[in-house]
Amino acid sequence: MFTYNVPSETDAAGFAMVADRFLLVLAAEVGDRFALELWEILSGGDAALEDVLSALAARGIEHLPDFALVELVDARTSSVSVAVRGTAVAQVHGPETSTLAGPGVGTWVEGAAQHVSSITLTLAGGPTGAQLPLGRGVVRADRLQWGSMPVAAAPPRTSAAPAAEMPAWAAGLDDDPLTTTAMDRDALAEMVAGITDDHTRLGTVRRRGPQQPTRRFVLTLAGGRVLELDLPVVLGRAPQPAAHPGARLAALSSPRREVSGTHLELRLDGDQLLVRDLDSTNGTVVRHADGSAMLLRGGATARLTEGATLDIGDGNVARFHAAQ
Template sequence: MLPPTEKDRVAPLWSLVDDGAGFDETLDALISAGLRELPGFVLVSEEDDETRVVIRGAAQVHLAAGDDVVHVVGDDTTTWVERSVPGVTRVRIEVADDVPEPGAEGALDGLLDGGLVRLAAAEHPPTADEADEVVVPPPADHDGLTRAPQTVPVDVPAPPGIPGQEPAPPVTARPVARLVLPDGETVDVDRSVLVGRAPEASRIVTDGAPRLVAVASPHQEVSSTHLEVRPGSGADHGLAVATDLGSTNGSVVVQPGLPPEELRPGVTVQLVPGALVDLGDGVTIEVVDA
């Protein structure tokens, strides 16, 4: 995926991929003219059991792997952000802040035979009611990235946790923690909790229907969908974990007995009882036992 200003790059790159070029060869060709002339891009490769992602600029890639979701968030201040994740069953790429839900006004569904298209988000495999071959549908009239369409099979069941779908989400039998908000209100962490000025579930790949928690931010320092707190899995089972969702001003966690830690966007951090999460603008959330 490339910005709309880079349409001339797409055709030769797509031809290169059609001829069998791998991830590294494609990346080399993409940046051969220098990064200064390329403000942003998204490159995703699926090879064997590993999915590789490289992002430059404002974009997000969400990778569902088993019970976990890995969030890879682009950064304008670095060369690029790169991750490799094994066992990925579904990928969602977002390149716009306001992504319409499937079927909503401004969203386009249907088959594309060729050409370049604008999009705000894409999923692989795409959501479909019947096994068929379709192209990931782009929302219309959005300032997103430009790419050549790719036909992909859709006879693979979609796992839970992809925006735009409403599966029955698994939740923990009892909360793993409780969040104490600045106004004294408490929120149970028995599922995903999205915190921000005006949080939206469509901004994040997560398990099921999350709890949306709006907090006041007089100086607009807290992002609309700033932070996710959810029950952990694997080594984090039984505890709450937090992920900064690429917020503008970041999040800082202070664990008992440890120095403050600034959360890296998309990187999950375990929270212990007594932890404090500072979102800025006077918004601090305390983590306590459920």
């Protein structure tokens, strides 16, 4: 059973969401409209963890809210993936309790666990009121819990909730109590995502042969710095010439180290820009000319058209366009 804590001031509370495969607590600053967009993604049936993370990052890394997100990966082994940012905290419970938090991190931290017996997601400030049960849906709250609870805090249950109202993964876990916990906190091996209309995966972009551009295209960075694209361009905090022979290197200022040493490679192909992540730590938020956004990470590649922008981190935003 899921429970949430009733906040003393509902308008100031965050959002707690329970879908068939996801749990999410989210800071109130995102507002009702964005919370509804996230709920539609969570409840859509075909979303993965990276899709939700891309949606959270779509407004830019600097606008990421505090959140704690859990995806059920395998109901048979009670395996979950977890992502946490800011002051939010995720606790995965069993014979031992493991905590994941992300203060001081530019994007978020990730982890994974198997054979979980309960989960607690909390925003800064913690619980402020009595606990109430929750089936599937969205409430204003700063704390969401699944699994065993202290008896004194448990609300009375007059009848079982109809099966259709309970998330499928919660029912499966309740049927099979677990006695062991195994944790694996290594970051997910690959991060590819795209909240686009056709859900195109970044790693499967088809390459076309080199084409001659009809116009001269450049990349303009914040502050007016212009990079020519006649050569491949490598962006990063401190790219090394020996590692990228024949490329034009562009060092970016990153006081908070949100930009990796070698972060991104850019290569012109006709009137389009091929962008490849160089296994950066935080990835790059790519915003297409039509306004759709994706998080480029894990060595993934994207093909961009004129007008697209790249949010690389620490205020480094670049725009792909034709030269005047």
